[in-house]
Amino acid sequence: MTAQLHIPVRRRLSAPHRRRGVRRNIIGWMFLAPAIVLIGVFTITPFAQAILLSFQSWDGVSPDTPWVGLANYEFVMSDPVFWASMRNVLFFGVIGFVIGNGLALGLALAVNATTRGTTFFRTVFYLPGVLSVVVVGLLFGFILAPGTGVLNRLLESAGLGALAQNWLGDPAFALISVAAVFVWYHWGFAFLLFLAGLQDVPKELYEAAELDGANRWTKFRYVTWPQLAPVTSIVSLLTLLGALQIFGTVQVLTNGGPGYHTMVPTLAIYNEAFVNWRYGSAAAMSVIFGGALILLSLIQLAIAGRRSRV
Structure with missing residues (x-):
């Protein structure tokens, strides 16, 4: 018998089906239209205006905005404050x-390993993230204050007065202190995501690993960690972006001091625009910093996509 070739025939949709598909597309775009308009007005348009302003000189008051070409970028490239802030924000990210x-x-x-108190711990650990950055800055400014600060008083009462420091005024401790405040403020959200990911891991995988004689480390390495890969990618991206965009905590605690030891790019851009009244160079800083954030996000998403395909 001769083999028969079955060639798939592409069926043409009838006119009512085509109209129904077009109608669904139109309805979908109608729902998306408000979000697209908001993104265009409040994201794409300001970013395009910032790029244009980065090639101009403007003091924020004068109606004249003369074209200066790459002069603003040349200024930023040679600005030690901006690049010191970039190094500091990388430290926060790490x-x-x-x-x-x-x-x-x-x-x-x-x-996740406990059987009781999960709701209590979930609430308590996430509680710092509910506070505003101003409240957190004022709170830790009181705790880390030299002399009368809560931390120094606790050290003195414990007989460890030699360890008392000017935590926010000493260049050797200021950056580390602000980084510790950042970790305290932001880690609760990552905790919730990790906990949700752990609760979604199938119990059958752990049971199978136990039957094979796996210990705790082996189960974490070959079961828990691979199952947490999507959550880890999201948490890593959000943590890095949050660290790189830190502003309010630094402004309230140290305002970039002492010197520029705790300066961050967002605060440097703010000072350049609203303190020094150089909006063109501030726009150039924002374009460079925004491009770095976009590049980092693309790299992180590419790594996450490659990991999900493995």
Whole structure:
């Protein structure tokens, strides 16, 4: 017998089906239209205006905005304050990524292993994230104040007065102190995401691993960690973006001082525009910093996509 070739025939949709599909597309775009308009007005348009302004000189008051070409970018490239802020914000990113996420994952594992008090721990650990950055800055400004600060008084009462420091005024401790405040403020959200991811791991995988004689570390390495890969990618991206965009905490605690040891790009851009009245160079800073954030996000998403395909 001769084999028969079955060639799939593409069926043509009838006119009512085509009209129904077009109608669904129109309805979908109608629902998306308000969001697209808002994104265009409040995101794309300001970013395009910032790019245009970065090639101009403007003091924020004068109606004249003369074209200066790449002069603003040349100024930014040679500005030590801006690049010091970039180094500082990388430090915040590393601390948040390693210590903050490590702390969040460790406590999520501990809470997930308990049978009681999950709701209590989930609420308490997330509580710092509910506070505003101004409240957090004022709170830790009181705790870390030299002499009368709560931390120094506790050290003195414990007989460790030699360890008391000017935590926010000493260049050797200011950046570390602000980074610790950032971790305390942001780690609760990562904790909730990790805990949700752990609760979604199928119990059958752990049971199968136990039948194979796996210990705790083996189960974490071959079961828990691979299952948490999507959550880890999201948490890592949000933590890095949050660290790189830190502003309010630094402004309230140190305002970039002492000197420029705790300066961050967002605060440097703010000072350049609203203190020094150089909007053109501030726009150039924002374009460079925004481009770095976009590049970092694309790299992180590419890594997450490759990991999900493995």
